[in-house]
Amino acid sequence: MLRFLIKRNLSTLSTVMVLLWIFILPFLESWWYIYQIIQGNYAYQPDCAFFLCGNSVGIGHIFQGLYLWLIPLYCLVISSNDCLMDQERGYDNILISRIGKRKMIYRLLIKNFILLSVLIFLSLSLNLLCVHLMFRGGKYNPSEISALNVFTMFWTNHPLLNNFVHILITSIIYGIMGMFCCATSFYFRNRKTVYFVSIFFWLIEILKPGSLLLIFQPFQINSTLTETASGLLLFFVPAILYICILTRRSIYE
Numbered sequence: 001m002l003r004f005l006i007k008r009n010l011s012t013l014s015t016v017m018v019l020l021w022i023f024i025l026p027f028l029e030s031w032w033y034i035y036q037i038i039q040g041n042y043a044y045q046p047d048c049a050f051f052l053c054g055n056s057v058g059i060g061h062i063f064q065g066l067y068l069w070l071i072p073l074y075c076l077v078i079s080s081n082d083c084l085m086d087q088e089r090g091y092d093n094i095l096i097s098r099i100g101k102r103k104m105i106y107r108l109l110i111k112n113f114i115l116l117s118v119l120i121f122l123s124l125s126l127n128l129l130c131v132h133l134m135f136r137g138g139k140y141n142p143s144e145i146s147a148l149n150v151f152t153m154f155w156t157n158h159p160l161l162n163n164f165v166h167i168l169i170t171s172i173i174y175g176i177m178g179m180f181c182c183a184t185s186f187y188f189r190n191r192k193t194v195y196f197v198s199i200f201f202w203l204i205e206i207l208k209p210g211s212l213l214l215i216f217q218p219f220q221i222n223s224t225l226t227e228t229a230s231g232l233l234l235f236f237v238p239a240i241l242y243i244c245i246l247t248r249r250s251i252y253e
Contacts, residue, residue: 009082009115015120018077019119022067026051026127041221047159049131051124052166052216068216071177072202079112079178080185080194087189102251105186109247112182117175142153152223160219166218173212173235177202179243187246201242205235 009015029051038042048055054064086095095104155162180201185194205212214220215231 006232009111010077012082014081015078018074022074023119023123025063026123027069027130029056030127030131031133032056032059032063033085033135043135046132046135047163048219049135049217050163051127051131052163053218064216068213069206071174072181072198075112075174075177076195076198077182078116079181080198082134083108083182083185084189084191084194087185105247105250108182108186109179109243112178113175116178117171120169120174125164128163128167152220154155156219162212162218166216169232170216173216176236176239176243182241183243183246183250186238188249201239208234 010019030049033044033049033056041136044055047053051063051067056063101108177198181194181198184197188194188197210227210231212231212235214223215228215235
């Protein structure tokens with residue numbers, strides 16, 4: 001059933017286009033770095049050319065903005081559109097009659113988490129591999145500053161591990177947002193409400209003091225362990241509680 005849901009999701013043109021866009025976006029920045037080298041500018045160290053580092057200052061971090069600011073829109077297209085269309089056409093009733101409401105909702109939540117988190121993990125991991133091959137021998141490091149605390153000193157001294165941990169964090173956040181949008185669509189069953197709630201939640205997370213956007217960046221020189229942990233908790237705790245509450249209500253209502 002899970003395989004069927006993923007295949008059905010991938011049969012929608014809008015979903016495939018968004019998935020491809022998310023996958024290739026990190027590599028567009030790599031080509032920008034190559035263009036800068038051709039123009040006679042410095043070559044970054046491989047770990048500093050990684051997409052999440054956001055060192056494309058010449059173009060205003062546009063690629064990271066498209067990748068991170070628009071997470072709820074991507075997740076809504078991938079996670080919610082098929083659920084909303086099923087509800088509009090009555091197809092969800094057929095699925096419920098076959099496997100039951102509980103199993104259907106749980107499997108859709110799992111499908112969305114797997115689809116988004118695996119996609120992001122593969123895309124960013126491949127980007128990290130590519131920049132290590134493309135910029136091998138690069139010397140420039142814009143973060144070459146004395147670390148302000150033990151936490152940042154550790155990550156600065158282990159850049160590859162730092163990048164990999166942030167790949168995992170980004171992948172999980174994408175997956176959780178996919179589940180968030182899916183749970184919202186099942187409970188509210190109204191496209192405008194689903195889009196409003198999902199985007200509003202994300203705006204709170206990225207615009208509040210200690211923005212979640214800072215968590216995505218591997219080399220935050222002045223960040224501390226407490227700030228990082230609290231930033232993650234302030235996202236994961238409300239998001240997971242929200243998913244659990246709406247899922248339970250959707251099953252028993």
